[in-house]
Amino acid sequence: MATSQSPTDYDARDWPPFAVTVDLVVLTVRDGALSALVIRRGEDPYAGCLALPGGFVREAESLDRAAARELAEETGLAELPVHLEQLATYGAVDRDPRMRVISVAYLALAPDLPTPRAGGDAVAAAWTPVASILPDLFPGSPPHSGAAGASLAFDHARILADGVERARAKLEYSPLAAAFCPPQFTVGELRRVYEAVWGVALDPRNFHRKVTGTLGFLVPVGDTTARQGGRPAQLFRLGDVTLLNPPMLRPV
Amino acid sequence: MATSQSPTDYDARDWPPFAVTVDLVVLTVRDGALSALVIRRGEDPYAGCLALPGGFVREAESLDRAAARELAEETGLAELPVHLEQLATYGAVDRDPRMRVISVAYLALAPDLPTPRAGGDAVAAAWTPVASILPDLFPGSPPHSGAAGASLAFDHARILADGVERARAKLEYSPLAAAFCPPQFTVGELRRVYEAVWGVALDPRNFHRKVTGTLGFLVPVGDTTARQGGRPAQLFRLGDVTLLNPPMLRPV
DNA sequence: CAAATAGTGTCTATCAGACATTATATC
DNA sequence: GATATAATGTCTGATAGACACTATTTG
Numbered sequence: 001m002a003t004s005q006s007p008t009d010y011d012a013r014d015w016p017p018f019a020v021t022v023d024l025v026v027l028t029v030r031d032g033a034l035s036a037l038v039i040r041r042g043e044d045p046y047a048g049c050l051a052l053p054g055g056f057v058r059e060a061e062s063l064d065r066a067a068a069r070e071l072a073e074e075t076g077l078a079e080l081p082v083h084l085e086q087l088a089t090y091g092a093v094d095r096d097p098r099m100r101v102i103s104v105a106y107l108a109l110a111p112d113l114p115t116p117r118a119g120g121d122a123v124a125a126a127w128t129p130v131a132s133i134l135p136d137l138f139p140g141s142p143p144h145s146g147a148a149g150a151s152l153a154f155d156h157a158r159i160l161a162d163g164v165e166r167a168r169a170k171l172e173y174s175p176l177a178a179a180f181c182p183p184q185f186t187v188g189e190l191r192r193v194y195e196a197v198w199g200v201a202l203d204p205r206n207f208h209r210k211v212t213g214t215l216g217f218l219v220p221v222g223d224t225t226a227r228q229g230g231r232p233a234q235l236f237r238l239g240d241v242t243l244l245n246p247p248m249l250r251p252v
Numbered sequence: 253m254a255t256s257q258s259p260t261d262y263d264a265r266d267w268p269p270f271a272v273t274v275d276l277v278v279l280t281v282r283d284g285a286l287s288a289l290v291i292r293r294g295e296d297p298y299a300g301c302l303a304l305p306g307g308f309v310r311e312a313e314s315l316d317r318a319a320a321r322e323l324a325e326e327t328g329l330a331e332l333p334v335h336l337e338q339l340a341t342y343g344a345v346d347r348d349p350r351m352r353v354i355s356v357a358y359l360a361l362a363p364d365l366p367t368p369r370a371g372g373d374a375v376a377a378a379w380t381p382v383a384s385i386l387p388d389l390f391p392g393s394p395p396h397s398g399a400a401g402a403s404l405a406f407d408h409a410r411i412l413a414d415g416v417e418r419a420r421a422k423l424e425y426s427p428l429a430a431a432f433c434p435p436q437f438t439v440g441e442l443r444r445v446y447e448a449v450w451g452v453a454l455d456p457r458n459f460h461r462k463v464t465g466t467l468g469f470l471v472p473v474g475d476t477t478a479r480q481g482g483r484p485a486q487l488f489r490l491g492d493v494t495l496l497n498p499p500m501l502r503p504v
Numbered sequence: 505c506a507a508a509t510a511g512t513g514t515c516t517a518t519c520a521g522a523c524a525t526t527a528t529a530t531c
Numbered sequence: 532g533a534t535a536t537a538a539t540g541t542c543t544g545a546t547a548g549a550c551a552c553t554a555t556t557t558g
Contacts, residue, residue: 018270020270062344063341188536188537205522229534246520455548460511478509482510483556508558509554511552514550515550528537
């Protein structure tokens, strides 16, 4: 009857259509700074503004596949060893001035890649320090005089902030910090990931003790490297745990 | 150009339309059991099956508003003192056999309400113990012989499982357990919420010490009640914190 | 009285954070 | 030698979990 609320009590074709997009929060750590992949928009609205990469979901494509496709297209790499997970969905009525668009945001964490090339595309993708876009998320850091200070188009600043907060929380309970590292990495490199994402300084000694004491997190490879200078450090690879126990808690 | 990926490089009207729905995971604690609001479907597909309540998003309505509207309609209460938050979005290509439907799921936590009445609607909503729908989430509990053992229509079992896991995690770091309680409650009542949601037994003495020691969580009202039998218990109301410190951690 | 629930105290193992110290590389 | 990074050790205070004990109600 007319007031029924079940999604299948009507033919779905009777109901208003929406455009559905995926937007990507792609994070990496470059030069010790948490950085996000952004594009510069060429067209109105928000022409010339920075925005998150993204695109429309195709008719025969799941949301997850659309996100993976967009990621591959934006970074120019076919199959990336990156973590990709759904973040949240944004559906304010006026978030796009032209029509009703529902955007499903995804969070991707990538190691420090070569500068991304747009896939033969007019829009150039570039890594930008998150602190220069959202200084509120990094209270102690100096104001960025560099490329930006610019805010993002649409509600993308909010989406980026949600993505950073998700990444910060995930680093506590999951081994995802390793997603920012190459396949083999040192404890110091892993610590610099935590410091960049959380925006805090950590005690190297306590960090070392904690991270090597968390069972299943790190597996020693047996080799060492001195790519940071100083005493050579042991190389590790990621273990097989999915949940850290005990967790790596953020400082209060 | 033709390979551009920005959602706004094209007129959105050129792209495939999707139907967008909201589905609700509404949880409460009844008789010591975590229970979810489910409806029985009257029409194909899945006629006669249980399903989560939900409905289509309207054209001039945000996702959050659509979820709040559906919740009010399904529970028959206009303005509920419930917690409502977005859970995740489900967009597999074949999740609805009739057409492409994107479903944004929301999680609602409610105190033990009078039996819900459907809003003059043919579909009757009812509370069902989650353990009878998803016994895997409650390993120690006895097999339910009652109303169900039935699984849910579409991908709703997965959505419900995700909602329960979200609720379980949120109880650790937020004061959301109080959303399952009346405005004034005892420590014992709050403990039974944690036990029902997590599906574990907790030590009443350690729980009392922890929960009363977490600053800002509970504010004593000054009154007592003996609605459980035994020695009368102090009544509390929820404090003003949004994040518990220290958190209430689930037993390993 | 017994039984049930509420509330406090005590003990121990573990963990987070502060910080000393040693080891091994480069400049 | 100076400096930088790596790695281990030590100490203290906070916390989690196990559990003894007391308090106050109902039946």
